[in-house]
Amino acid sequence: xxxxxxxxxxxxxxxxxxxxxxxxxxxxxxxxxxxxxxxxxxxxxxxxxxxxxxxxxxxxxxxxxxxxxxxxxxxxxxxxxxxxxxxxxxxxxxxxxxxxxxxxxxxxxxxxxxxxxxxxxxxxxxxxxxxxxxxxxxxxxxxxxxxxxxxxxxxxxxxxxxxxxxxxxxxxxxxxxxxxxxxxxxxxxxxxxxxxxxxxxxxxxxxxxxxxxxxxxxxxxxxxxxxxxxxxxxxxxxxxxxxxxxxxxxxxx
Numbered sequence: 364x365x366x367x368x369x370x371x372x373x374x375x376x377x378x379x380x381x382x383x384x385x386x387x388x389x390x391x392x393x394x395x396x397x398x399x400x401x402x403x404x405x406x407x408x409x410x411x412x413x414x415x416x417x418x419x420x421x422x423x424x425x426x427x428x429x430x431x432x433x434x435x436x437x438x439x440x441x442x443x444x445x446x447x448x449x450x451x452x453x454x455x456x457x458x459x460x461x462x463x464x465x466x467x468x469x470x471x472x473x474x475x476x477x478x479x480x481x482x483x484x485x486x487x488x489x490x491x492x493x494x495x496x497x498x499x500x501x502x503x504x505x506x507x508x509x510x511x512x513x514x515x516x517x518x519x520x521x522x523x524x525x526x527x528x529x530x531x532x533x534x535x536x537x538x539x540x541x542x543x544x545x546x547x548x549x550x551x552x553x554x555x556x557x558x559x560x561x562x563x564x565x566x567x568x569x570x571x572x573x574x575x576x577x578x579x580x581x582x583x584x585x586x587x588x589x590x591x592x593x594x595x596x597x598x599x600x601x602x603x604x605x606x607x608x609x610x611x612x613x614x615x616x
């Protein structure tokens with residue numbers, strides 16, 4: 364039980380990687396806040412975790428809204444008395460739209476969900492974790508798009524690069540001189556999740572750039588969840604400010 368009695372929040376936990384992470388965390392002893400924008404998905408995941416003997420609480424959250432994010436953080440401390448792990452997993456894609464065709468609305472929506480949301484959650488979580496004897500852990504689910512120029516459109520790539528930078532800044536600031544808050548990123552490649560459904564009309568220019576990078580095999584969400592378990596547990600106690608690629612070797616070629 365690597366997370367026995369830990370309190371964890373997982374955003375985008377209604378399906379895909381988020382659901383796999385929330386379920387695995389619960390199996391490993393964590394008390395999990397299942398946060399997602401879809402009420403039915405939240406209810407289903409909470410019910411499944413409880414049916415398997417775990418402990419979970421559901422919160423309907425739009426991570427782009429400050430009041431929702433703060434409500435989510437407060438739910439963890441009100442229900443369980445602490446917040447040990449924050450997993451920022453919620454995110455959307457942008458149809459591989461290149462910068463010349465990105466609207467202000469698309470840019471703002473991607474940055475609000477993929478970067479501002481995690482920033483607001485990190486800010487609220489850190490102000491709890493820094494006063495806890497055992498500190499806390501932040502796991503941000505970025506993308507290989509946060510390390511390279513393709514694998515998404517301009518807004519998506521910018522948001523994921525920003526998330527990597529935010530993670531490193533948190534680690535460098537709150538992990539210094541024996542600090543007790545760790546922050547790390549996962550950079551998945553392709554994963555079998557609902558985020559694929561947000562690719563509704565892929566831009567031909569962005570799609571061509573992606574094709575130039577070659578194709579990688581798709582991971583099962585549990586394969587990413589196992590990385591999130593490592594980063595959330597004491598097994599990674601000396602890992603801070605890192606980005607772990609989980610792409611099946613896609614970007615190694």
